[in-house]
Amino acid sequence: MVHSTGALPQLSGRIRNLIHVEPLVRLSLDRNSVxxxxxxxxECVDLYYAALALLLFLMERRTVDLxxxxxxxxxxxxxxxLAMRPDMPxxxxxxxxxxxxxxxANGRNQHQAFQRDYFERDRGMLVHDFRLINVLxxxxxxxxxxxTEDAIILLLESLNVSPEIAQKAEEMMLKYLVESGRLAESIDLAERARMRSIQYQQFIRDK
Incomplete structure (x- = not known):
C-alpha cells in the first residue's frame, strides 16, 4: 500500500529554523561538561543571552567592517x-x-558547517548544513x-513583536514576493501569514 504524504503539512522551513537553535541548546545543556x-x-551565566549577544555583535559588525x-x-x-558575573577574573x-x-562556530569540528537530519514531506529524510558564524x-x-544569514534569521525570529505588527509586515512581504515571482518563498510565507492570522485572532480574543 502506497501512503500519500500530500495531506501532511509542509514544515521544512520551520524545522530548519528550529535546527538553527540547536547549537545554543547544546551549549546550555553541556555547560558543565565543557x-x-x-x-x-x-554559574550564574545566562548562556542563551551570551550566545544571542554574540550573534547580534557579529551582525552589527557587518554594517561597519568586513x-x-x-x-x-x-x-x-x-x-x-562580566556583566553577569562582575566577580569573575x-x-x-x-x-x-x-x-x-x-x-x-562549531569549533569542535574545525569550524565546519553543522549538519542535522530532518524530514521533508515530498523528499523524505534530508541533511541540512548550516553555519551561525562565517570564518572569512x-x-x-x-x-x-x-x-551568517541563518544566524540573522534566528535573531529576527526571536524578536518580540506584537501579532498585529507582525501580520501587517508579513502581508507586505508576501506582496513583494508575489510581485517578484518568488513563488516558492511566497507559498511558505502565505502559510506563515495564515498561522499569524490565527495567532492574531487569539490575541484579539485575549485582550
Missing part, C-alpha cells in the same frame, strides 16, 4: 560575561566567552568572523 577543568565557570577578529570577539564576550570571563564563540580569511592575512 568546562570540567573549571567547575562553576558558567567582520570581527577573534580578539574583538573575545574582548566583547568577556564584557558580556578577566581571564576566566575571556575563557567563558571563548567557549560560547567556539560552540556557535582575507588577503591581508586577517581572519574575520561574521554572522
Amino acid at each position: 568546562v570540567q577543568d573549571q567547575p562553576g565557570l558558567f 567582520g570581527a577578529s577573534r580578539t574583538d570577539i573575545l574582548e566583547y564576550m568577556s564584557q558580556v560575561v 578577566l581571564t576566566m570571563a575571556r575563557r567563558a566567552g571563548e567557549i560560547v564563540f567556539e560552540a556557535l 580569511p582575507h588577503d591581508d592575512g586577517r581572519i574575520l568572523y561574521t554572522a
Whole structure:
C-alpha cells in the first residue's frame, strides 16, 4: 500500500529554523561538561543571552567592517560575561566567552558547517548544513568572523513583536514576493501569514 504524504503539512522551513537553535541548546545543556577543568565557570551565566549577544555583535559588525577578529570577539564576550558575573577574573570571563564563540562556530569540528537530519514531506529524510558564524580569511592575512544569514534569521525570529505588527509586515512581504515571482518563498510565507492570522485572532480574543 502506497501512503500519500500530500495531506501532511509542509514544515521544512520551520524545522530548519528550529535546527538553527540547536547549537545554543547544546551549549546550555553541556555547560558543565565543557568546562570540567573549571567547575562553576558558567554559574550564574545566562548562556542563551551570551550566545544571542554574540550573534547580534557579529551582525552589527557587518554594517561597519568586513567582520570581527577573534580578539574583538573575545574582548566583547568577556564584557558580556562580566556583566553577569562582575566577580569573575578577566581571564576566566575571556575563557567563558571563548567557549560560547567556539560552540556557535562549531569549533569542535574545525569550524565546519553543522549538519542535522530532518524530514521533508515530498523528499523524505534530508541533511541540512548550516553555519551561525562565517570564518572569512582575507588577503591581508586577517581572519574575520561574521554572522551568517541563518544566524540573522534566528535573531529576527526571536524578536518580540506584537501579532498585529507582525501580520501587517508579513502581508507586505508576501506582496513583494508575489510581485517578484518568488513563488516558492511566497507559498511558505502565505502559510506563515495564515498561522499569524490565527495567532492574531487569539490575541484579539485575549485582550
